[in-house]
Amino acid sequence: MGSRLVIRTPLASERRSIEQLALLDDRRLPDGDLLVAEVDGELWAAVVIDSGDGVADPFRPSGDVLEALRAAAGRLRVASAAGDGRDPERARVRDHGRRYLRRGGATAIQQVRRAAA
Secondary structure (H helix, E strand, O other): OOEEEEEEOOOHHHHHHHHHHHHHOOOOOOOOOEEEEEEOOEEEEEEEOOOOOEEEOOOOOOHHHHHHHHHHHHHHHHHHHHOOOOOHHHHHHHHHHHHHHHOOOOOOEEEEEOOOO
């Protein structure tokens, strides 16, 4: 049976759930824009886009999920760095993507992975 992994920006109402993940992981989540990983509709992990620092549920097999989140955050950082003013078209695309993410676009980044049975 496969599990559905969705990587997206968190909703404002999910802040408490993210803080609970940090408590479970015995870590403090730094401030900044976040990406979260949802597996079959449940939050498993969160990562700060700018730093890649993250938290995950230690009671779930969340290592691969955290890696996927960090990779997605890294792609956003690369896209952001590419639009540093040297290429106006890349900057325009990057800015549009960031606005979409900040609006909570649930399908901004979506991946499907098969869980080991």
